[in-house]
Amino acid sequence: MAKTQRERDDDATAKRKELGEIELRHRVIKGTDAALAEIMLWHGFSQKAEAIQILIINTHALGAEFSAAVAASASPCTRKPAEWLRHRLRPGTRAMLDEIAQWRGTDNLAAVVEQLIHETHMLGQQHSAHRVRVPRHEIHVSENVAQWVHAKGISQCRLQDLQEARDEWRD
Structure with missing residues (x-):
């Protein structure tokens, strides 16, 4: 017999808890969600969490020098956060996000996620492909x-x- 929606939700919650997944809620500037949606459309992502995790993983792979250079060249945002962005992260990806924030000289994770999304969106569809490619292992x-x-x-x-x-x- 097929599971009910409640049973599927309970299974998903149990799996998230088992994997140590946490939900983050960020207040971000208006347009961040739309920029993320456009990045997802360009590169075939169906879930926000997946797109954000790939952005974090690939930005972390670029290293501290890259993040420091981006942070030095970025102008501070003076706009007020206007919308919520919710996503989930596993412990390893969360540690990478914390490290990127440290490299950029901030402890504001919402600002880092927001910057990653807008930096990638500004590159456009073709030039942002390297920021959202799914890492593959070579055997x-x-x-x-x-x-x-x-x-x-x-x-x-x-x-x-x-x-x-x-x-x-x-x-």
Whole structure:
């Protein structure tokens, strides 16, 4: 029988709690949510949390020098926060966001998230692609491992052949 919406919500909440996921709510300047929505549309994201986490991960990968240079060249925002931005972060991504904030000389996480969104949006669709690409792991198999896997596969095939031959004689 299919789960009810309540059961699915309870399962999702339990999984978030198990993974240590926290929900952040930021007051941001007007237009931040629209800029994020446009970035999501450009690059095929369906969830705000996913887009923000990728922005954080990729900005963190650029390092302290990049973040310090961006912070030095940014002009302080004098507009008042006007809208709420809600998203979830896992502990590792939260630690990266804290580190980016430290590199930028602030402890205001809302301002850092807001800056990441607006910096990426200002780059435009084509030039922002490197800021929102999903990191992929490259797997390199050594020659020894490849030979071992191949030999193991051949031995398993031989065992299956023998078992099939025995089964045919029994029938």
